[in-house]
Amino acid sequence: MTTATTPLVDLFRVRFGEPQGDLLSVTVPARSEIAGNHTDHEGGDVIGGALDANVQAICAANGTSTVRVESVGYGGFEIDLADLAVLEAERETTASLARGMASELVATGRTPQGFDLIMQSSIPAGSGLSSSAAVELAFGRAMEALWEGDAIDPVTLAKMAQRTENNYFGKPCGLLDQLAEALGGLAHMSFADPETPATEKLALDFEEHGYALVLVNVGSDHSALTGEYAAVPGEMKAVAAAFGKERLCEVDPAAFDARVNELRRELGDRPVLRALHYWYENELVAKRWAALQAGDIEEFLALTRASGSSSAMYLQNVSVGGAPEQPAMVALGLAQRLLENDGAVRIHGGGFGGSIQAFVPLDRVDAFCTGMDGWFGQGASRHYRIVSEGAGYQWL
Template identity: 80%
Template sequence: MPASEKTLEDLFRDRFGGGRDLLEATVPARSEIAGNHTDHEGGDVIGGALDVQVHAVCALNGTNMVRIESLGYQPFKIDLGNLTPQESERESTASLARGMASELVASGREPLGFDLLMESSIPSGSGLSSSAAVELAFGRAMEGLWEGEPLDAVTLAKMAQRTENNFFGKPCGLLDQLAEALGGLAHMSFANPETPATEKLALDFEDYGYALVLVNVGSDHSALTNEYAAVPNEMKQVAAAFGKERLCEVDPAAFDERVNELRRDLGDRPVLRALHYWYENDIVAQRWEALKGGDIDAFLALTRASGASSAMYLQNVSVGGAPEQPAMVALGLAQRLLEGTGACRIHGGGFGGSIQAFVPVERVERFIAGMDGWLGKGASRHYRIVSEGAGYQWL
């Protein structure tokens, strides 16, 4: 059988051998529908699971080693006898496997060696949270292979967040992991970080005449971890000035009274990013109510307002001082093609990656052709929301 026709299970047996019970884990990508950098400050977000995924097949191997291979990448191993963060693994897939193993062991499971082969249909570096999907895939695989109690979506997502924070080295919030663990279209509130409140809504944007299109702007944001980290760090500087940890704990009226002092002590950008937080957080609540009420026009108007806030106040569309502004150019081009219809905004953490557009269904083909003509074939993709989140099953 040609390699191109083989299933992931076939390829697993080719690489690692057969004769073992196989477990399959699948995790969707996510689109940040609303809430740009609000989650880590205790705010609200809306996430949508997408119809692209990380797909893994695995089996126990009778050793104390985990052997992992992702199609198209170099394989690696981790020793289950050492589950502490490794400086040499920072920002690597190996760090995600080691971190999730540490989390699953901490939950009371006995670690057992296994082999895992995975593939991904999530475009790399496009802001769709492929790293969170990989974390969750490792977590679901270990959950199934190692005996223990089932893990609910919130518990698994928090394990993945700690892995990204402590092993990978990225100070992310919980949006990516929880949206992918839950699946569907979900409103999440992080005011209580231990028990985030969640609500799901069965909604297809295309029933209201609009398609979700994400555009890869052609910039690899993996090299911009420091710029990404500065966003929550600067928001937390403002919160710390009030003796708080997160902006959700700060009274906006007290902030207003101390603006001049904060500008003097912290600089203008932290102040602007705090202003974005309160503005954006209010917009999340309004957009969720608009979706629940089926008011797509209100939703789109608020989407445009969210995009403006991210660009002007949060300042995560372009890297300061850099002549390259791929995301800003992509937004400008998208608006030309939309001609006053739909909406577009920066997507995810920002600083390159992707932009999000809600495009009238009848314009989708022209929109994608136009954006691809400027940014390269395959830059744009039409996505659908899927109901299933991170899961596993025995084959």
């Protein structure tokens, strides 16, 4: 019987009582999309960074066929492991993530067994830092450890989590979020082969080059805009389908150029613009990775600014069309004023509110955060560091 004590372990005992066996601790970092805005689902390249904010969980087997989950500050739920089918009533809920990951782990040959789990998150919800992917991976690592079976590598686990979000939660995400959090560190990922994405990690600290990574929560709940998010890959794939392909990575840009007028008539202008963004942004990812490998932070920042412009003008995921509120666009403009053409700012993650990303000179971080917090609320700005460890667990 474990005698470990931490605040979360104490909360576990308050909620579920004394565990029947050893306790398991699971930690999954948040992620920042450093480069590659909506390129992953089209077979493009991405740079992701695992952050020093995370989902932490404590769990233990409970001797039943039921999984009981408590999320600190959000309440709890239960799922019956005898029923792992997609439930329409669970769409866009945390319960769907637990049920989906259970289905994925059972498919590896494991025998499902009930357990109790309490989790807490330091990832701002709905801000585009992939709290949902972190929760999926936390469930996956917990089930991997608690249910006897072979170890699961980061790429395989990430693909399980992506399928869960696609099929159970109902969000057509790519693999960036899950893979960045499963791998940890600063990682370049290529999704040309969706079954075997190529990955490469780089040990680089932005602060050693004089800049801090700051993300600003702009106060618009990204989690409530699943439809707007889904339209991005949907429209990109509609362009690919016009060429008999599934993803834009399979389309010859020259063939696209030759049919622009036809595509505008048949699909509209926005899908055409989003396809243009894909090719432009994908080239920028390669250039930014090369700049980081060379330690050329100024070139990286210049290319990051170009990426931000492409997202705003072509991808158009900074504001919701027709809505008078444009918090992310306002945040980008104000952040640029504070930086005075130094550093870089861009929309972050899926877009549509959520958060913006800024690379801020170290000697201006406090003033930048104070200024942004004054406009968007105390604590809206947060200074992050890249962490090397991805989704993992340990027995206590």
